[in-house]
Amino acid sequence: MNQQERWRQGTDSGLPKRVHIVEVGPRDGLQAESTFIPTDTKIELVNRLVGAGVRRIEAASFVSPKWIPQMADGAQVMAGIDRAAGVSYAALTPNMRGLEAAIESKVDEVVIFGAASEAFSIRNINCSVAESLERFAPVARIAKETGLQLRASISCSFGCPYQGPVSVDAVVDMVRRFRDLGCDEIDIADTIGVGTAHQVQRVVEAASREFPLASLAGHFHDTYGQALANIFGALQVGMTTFHASVGGLGGCPYAKGATGNVATEDLLYLLDGLGVETGIDLDAVVSIGDWVSQQMGRENGARSGKALMARKVLN
Amino acid sequence: MNQQERWRQGTDSGLPKRVHIVEVGPRDGLQAESTFIPTDTKIELVNRLVGAGVRRIEAASFVSPKWIPQMADGAQVMAGIDRAAGVSYAALTPNMRGLEAAIESKVDEVVIFGAASEAFSIRNINCSVAESLERFAPVARIAKETGLQLRASISCSFGCPYQGPVSVDAVVDMVRRFRDLGCDEIDIADTIGVGTAHQVQRVVEAASREFPLASLAGHFHDTYGQALANIFGALQVGMTTFHASVGGLGGCPYAKGATGNVATEDLLYLLDGLGVETGIDLDAVVSIGDWVSQQMGRENGARSGKALMARKVLN
Numbered sequence: 105m106n107q108q109e110r111w112r113q114g115t116d117s118g119l120p121k122r123v124h125i126v127e128v129g130p131r132d133g134l135q136a137e138s139t140f141i142p143t144d145t146k147i148e149l150v151n152r153l154v155g156a157g158v159r160r161i162e163a164a165s166f167v168s169p170k171w172i173p174q175m176a177d178g179a180q181v182m183a184g185i186d187r188a189a190g191v192s193y194a195a196l197t198p199n200m201r202g203l204e205a206a207i208e209s210k211v212d213e214v215v216i217f218g219a220a221s222e223a224f225s226i227r228n229i230n231c232s233v234a235e236s237l238e239r240f241a242p243v244a245r246i247a248k249e250t251g252l253q254l255r256a257s258i259s260c261s262f263g264c265p266y267q268g269p270v271s272v273d274a275v276v277d278m279v280r281r282f283r284d285l286g287c288d289e290i291d292i293a294d295t296i297g298v299g300t301a302h303q304v305q306r307v308v309e310a311a312s313r314e315f316p317l318a319s320l321a322g323h324f325h326d327t328y329g330q331a332l333a334n335i336f337g338a339l340q341v342g343m344t345t346f347h348a349s350v351g352g353l354g355g356c357p358y359a360k361g362a363t364g365n366v367a368t369e370d371l372l373y374l375l376d377g378l379g380v381e382t383g384i385d386l387d388a389v390v391s392i393g394d395w396v397s398q399q400m401g402r403e404n405g406a407r408s409g410k411a412l413m414a415r416k417v418l419n
Numbered sequence: 420m421n422q423q424e425r426w427r428q429g430t431d432s433g434l435p436k437r438v439h440i441v442e443v444g445p446r447d448g449l450q451a452e453s454t455f456i457p458t459d460t461k462i463e464l465v466n467r468l469v470g471a472g473v474r475r476i477e478a479a480s481f482v483s484p485k486w487i488p489q490m491a492d493g494a495q496v497m498a499g500i501d502r503a504a505g506v507s508y509a510a511l512t513p514n515m516r517g518l519e520a521a522i523e524s525k526v527d528e529v530v531i532f533g534a535a536s537e538a539f540s541i542r543n544i545n546c547s548v549a550e551s552l553e554r555f556a557p558v559a560r561i562a563k564e565t566g567l568q569l570r571a572s573i574s575c576s577f578g579c580p581y582q583g584p585v586s587v588d589a590v591v592d593m594v595r596r597f598r599d600l601g602c603d604e605i606d607i608a609d610t611i612g613v614g615t616a617h618q619v620q621r622v623v624e625a626a627s628r629e630f631p632l633a634s635l636a637g638h639f640h641d642t643y644g645q646a647l648a649n650i651f652g653a654l655q656v657g658m659t660t661f662h663a664s665v666g667g668l669g670g671c672p673y674a675k676g677a678t679g680n681v682a683t684e685d686l687l688y689l690l691d692g693l694g695v696e697t698g699i700d701l702d703a704v705v706s707i708g709d710w711v712s713q714q715m716g717r718e719n720g721a722r723s724g725k726a727l728m729a730r731k732v733l734n
Contacts, residue, residue, distance in 0.1 A: 300693055330723075333689060379617075
């Protein structure tokens with residue numbers, strides 16, 4: 105049987121039965137938007153998403169308000185939301201001070217990060233990759249000692265806005281380093297959306313030789329329109345956790361006018377069509393995406409969100 | 420070897436080495452836009468696309484100007500363009516009058532169409548599917564006798580805005596009917612963009628049991644963000660001809676604000692990334708998409724087009 109026949113036979117099977125979606129709109133999404141969203145709106149956003157069936161959600165970022173003023177109210181958001189049973193609320197913690205604030209806010213999971221590109225690390229967080237990992241080591245240790253879930257995000261896993269191509273080896277090296285810091289989950293992130301489907305399959309497969317595939321997550325941006333094709337490719341090599349942002353919240357800071365995170369609505373539409381379960385109600389998320397886009401005075405970045413809203417209005 | 424292992428082994432191979440792109444922006448794209456484009460701009464659009472390496476292009480629609488006024492200048496467009504050697508120029512011909520005009524304009528290929536949905540046929544062209552095929556029979560016969568390439572497009576192959584789901588059998592039935600009319604090529608068209616990747620694989624495989632796979636073309640709309648995932652799926656089952664529209668020209672008439680044809684730029688970005696040859700220069704198409712979007716006073720519908728233009732401006 106040749107390769108072609110294998111693909112043919114693979115049609116309609118070979119995909120995971122169920123995947124986990126990490127909703128990143130309220131944190132990674134809002135963080136990249138220039139509009140400040142009132143705390144009450146953020147709280148309502150998180151609560152409504154959980155009501156739609158979301159079980160993992162990024163809710164806050166404990167970073168210096170000097171750098172990201174629109175996320176300065178992380179503690180108030182965490183204090184204001186309804187903490188639903190069985191839901192994991194995550195926060196970004198770039199340093200010990202952030203971790204302490206996250207612990208005080210009783211988050212379930214903290215997120216650290218590092219780039220697969222030296223140039224990006226220098227330009228984005230003003231230190232080398234090695235230095236960034238040293239800084240994260242105590243954050244990781246205390247997080248684990250406190251009993252928190254620890255997740256790491258590898259930015260620029262498919263390309264860098266400053267250095268261009270990023271090698272598979274550079275990503276795998278970061279996977280090993282984060283594994284050695286005791287991370288429970290590692291995100292393979294296409295920060296600028298430049299990856300394509302076979303490249304994604306190659307990187308995911310290489311990463312899975314160093315870290316359990318079930319604990320790798322795909323974080324794809326739709327800047328070049330590739331996110332869903334990349335996720336379809338990742339599903340075919342067995343990846344089961346994906347990040348998505350309601351309404352496509354979050355622009356791409358490196359390309360004006362370009363889109364950022366893949367929209368949760370578009371991802372759910374794909375997964376529903378493939379018969380892959382998520383436990384999340386697409387119709388409810390479509391309404392939330394429409395609502396939050398209106399709150400922010402921005403266009404809805406979810407293509408299926410817009411199409412399904414138009415259908416609702418017609419019916 | 421289980422299915423999962425087959426997919427894994429399939430990574431990075433099993434795709435066609437080269438695919439044909441039919442550029443539909445100047446016809447299918449412009450036809451769905453409400454703005455009237457001056458004839459000179461249409462001519463320049465066709466010439467520039469051919470200059471970028473496009474070898475198959477929809478250049479005109481010989482339909483009644485009463486129905487589609489923005490395409491009333493088909494004969495002038497065909498007379499005004501530079502006819503490059505080795506390039507096939509196509510026109511839509513809904514009836515004998517259209518065919519006669521197309522022959523007079525010396526097009527290389529004519530396109531007829533029919534729906535896989537009875538409800539769509541009635542609502543869109545005011546007759547049953549069977550009646551539409553009867554009307555096309557003489558068009559098809561004369562086209563073949565004249566030595567023209569004859570292509571048929573099956574609309575609503577994955578869903579219908581009026582009846583909802585469309586069965587694989589309904590599509591296969593249309594494939595047989597168009598085959599029996601002597602068509603050289605048949606388009607499987609997702610008119611409203613509702614299909615997802617496995618559904619696409621199923622329909623393409625079923626169609627290919629009735630008609631050569633190499634003469635089937637995929638026409639995908641990005642209304643629900645699925646177009647590139649669908650094309651990636653179709654490539655995996657061996658499809659080698661795809662339609663695309665520069666700048667994503669063409670809205671979706673059934674969902675206000677929603678996107679239409681998959682953008683040529685996004686498709687080329689995917690194919691370049693997969694190492695699948697097209698003979699078309701992405702960078703040149705990005706410039707054309709930016710230019711034509713400005714001419715029409717519309718936002719560029721190509722995600723990679725926008726991202727790559729932003730990079731050009733920065734460099």
